[in-house]
Amino acid sequence: MKNVRKAAFEIVTKVLGGNGYSNLLLNQMIKSKEIDPVDVSLLTEIVYGTIQNKITLDYYLKDFIDMKKTKGWVKNILRISLYQMHFLDKIPNHAILNEAVTLAKDRGGKNSGNFVNAVLRNISRKGLKSLDDIKDQTERLSIQTSHPRWLVSLWLEQYGLDTTTKLCNANNSRPSIHCRLNLTKDDSNSLIKKLEDQEIEVSRHPFIEEGVKIIKGNIIGTSLYTDGYLTIQDFSSMLVAKILDPSESDDVLDTCAAPGGKTTHIAELMSNSGSVSACDIYDHKIKLIDEHVDRLGLKQIKTYKQDARELTKEFKAGTFDRVLIDAPCSGLGVIKRKPEIKYHKSRKDLSQIVKLQKEIIDDAVKLLKPGGRLVYSTCTINKRENEDIVNYILKNNSELSLYSEPFKQFGLDSDGTLQILDNDLGADLFFIACFRKQV
Structure with a gap:
């Protein structure tokens, strides 16, 4: 040892x-x-x-x-x-x-x-x-909570002192472990009973039936995990597919699919029917998606090695009922889970990622059918990558409008967008926006 x-x-x-x-x-x-x-x-x-x-x-x-x-x-x-x-x-x-x-x-x-x-x-x-000797408010918050000064300044500009302080403190708490039950294999009550039989204690998500939080025990290596009865996935990540809300007969596109958590959740919500096209630019990431698909026993997912900025080379315009753009982002909403992110990013990185996000969007919107639904999501806290991108989409695509109904079905107050800045579930801090294309 x-x-x-x-x-x-x-x-x-x-x-x-x-x-x-x-x-x-x-x-x-x-x-x-x-x-x-x-x-x-x-x-x-x-x-x-x-x-x-x-x-x-x-x-x-x-x-x-x-x-x-x-x-x-x-x-x-x-x-x-x-x-x-x-x-x-x-x-x-x-x-x-x-x-x-x-x-x-x-x-x-x-x-x-x-x-x-x-x-x-x-x-x-x-x-x-004593840290109290630091007179500059931004510097003191930066050192007290161990966040780079540029990041503290960014959040102070965008969200104010109270929210920034809460964000920084929350990032230093321990991440929770959430799991998604594979309801194509069994119902939630039976799966929770199987977890309990293996001395794993869980609590349910308040409105995502397949979502559970691990209270006690380690699921990695258990037969339930290896046999595809569940997947490790954060509650906020699960909410993305719930807002996309695919029907069983839909054709769905996941533009930036790796490592496959949202792709496989979409397929499970479709009861293993319809079709899901999952794209990524790297071979090793395609392999990772395929491994998840095989472990979960899902049949309707097809993977494509393709740059998300050039998907119209692979698919015809108007092909898909649902399009998910879970965009590459700065990842500032998962610092609690990956604390090193805050040391490896800079303001310059944020500007470069916005350019990439816009290029992906410009191509992907062409693939949505009239009457179809598009969800844009990130795991970050930065208005330039979130609210400003929503405005960019609306400005450049008059046929798209924000769609709030998917949020309201879960009792979430939304105009068609949701920035998760705080929650009692220990979930990651995501941004989700839902659009509908006019018929």
């Missing part, structure tokens, strides 16, 4: 080095069974906590080390150690220090171990300065 702090160090180093996503690397480590099951919770806490609070930790560390001269891997040992010392209260400091020194010696020799030992003892002796 691998030492839990060594495993945390390895994952944090890969993630902060831009070599993987925290959630995927954690799942890989857990699946590998290199970690004792009793240590999984602590591993998750250290990895997410360290990455989520990196800016805060670095603010403290810069009083004790030269941030530019200290090697990256040494900073990561100090980060995971300081996170435990400052944010966790059940682990004795001497245990944290001993583990850190051992890690440093194993990686860099005796001198590295001595350096880490001296820094952590100095921190323990002197303590940390």
